[in-house]
Amino acid sequence: MKAAAFHYHDPRTREDLMGLLGRLDDLKLLAGGQSLMPMMNFRIVAPTHLVDLNRVDGLGGISRQGAEVRFGALTRQREVKASEIVANDLPILTEALDHVGHVQTRSRGTIGGSCCHLDPSAEIPAIAALYDAIFEIGGPDGTREVGYADWHLGMLTSALDEREVLEGIRFKPWQPADAGHGWGFYEYARRHGDFAIAGAGCLVDISDQGTIERIATVVMGVDAVPVRLREAEAALVGARPDRTAIAALVEAARSIDAMTDPQVSATYRRRLAGVVTERAVLAAFQRSGITQ
């Protein structure tokens, strides 16, 4: 189908954008359009005003800022995937991007758009959950920042108010790879580039004594939002990165209250949650340089 009619606005400056956000009612913000455009073509979404962010100055770009890596919200997924900064500081994000859509959708799709749309099986929000990323929000009344836990409120729902825009996302890298850092990402989809049925990511820092200093594990596609296995993570600090540690995380993943749909039952999703978690954690432990 074709999109229903709308009024189109393509502001060039942040100031113009804020002016439109303050003034217009029933508006939608258009970033890369790889989710919004299909929804508009299906007429699931038919806003009166479409505000295109693509020509606004200064909304893109990847930079190191102190101990953090900052992404302008409009940074294309393709650019993130090709970035040296990302490959070095946030290697799990580079790997996860291989699974984000296809080359044609990554050319347009943005990191911010993915974090605002919040599909339950989207990889980028799951990685943001893993790092407890910070979201920079702007609006006509000023700016504010929220952490991931306060950003992702539910199925397809972010903390953005209708008159606000996501301007940037900041990730704080863990230890460098040569200092005992490991990471792993694994997902299962029916075809390459399809929405995953389940996926998992894991970050770990291993101490000089060979024990877990810090660990984060996320499971996506199983519940409506990416699930961090926080209790199991906390219990593993100081433990050895071995089979017992993996089993504890797998157990936690299999206890997630899984979604069910006509193709994929909750039981199958939970089983798969265990499998993808096991593979992601194992990869993280192996990459940390510890083999047991």
Next chain:
Amino acid sequence: MSDTRTISLTLNGAAKTAETDVRVNLADFLRHSLEATGTHVGCEHGVCGACTVIVDGQPVRACLMLAVQADGSTVETVEGLATDGALSDLQAAFSRHHGLQCGFCTPGMLMTLHAFLKEVPNPSETEVREAISGNICRCTGYQGIVAAALDVAASRKGA
């Protein structure tokens, strides 16, 4: 409510200008306003890849981009591949390897691979399959398409 805009873009090297409703996507704009019907429209929601064109050097789904967003851009479509009526090496390889049957997916396949082979001139079979993972073909079973891409890569290297 029908906002219109005048769009100017470069299509396969030629300057084009036309007026369009802002809600029109790039694929329909190319087909209806610029009468470049080589670009096909399959699903209109980003699944089939038939509408793939190259905008400012990047392959994109033309059904998921508004025509107004391409204002000022350089667009390459399947019509730009042949020179003086002679098929490009990639097109000729598709023909040789039976990389097409009904031809509906072909413009998208060609543009995807055209961009891909520029970026990865020496791909493995896996890389080719991954490159076309966003393009659906109902006829060929993909074997001929993959063979055509690998053949072109090999002969370009030899040339």
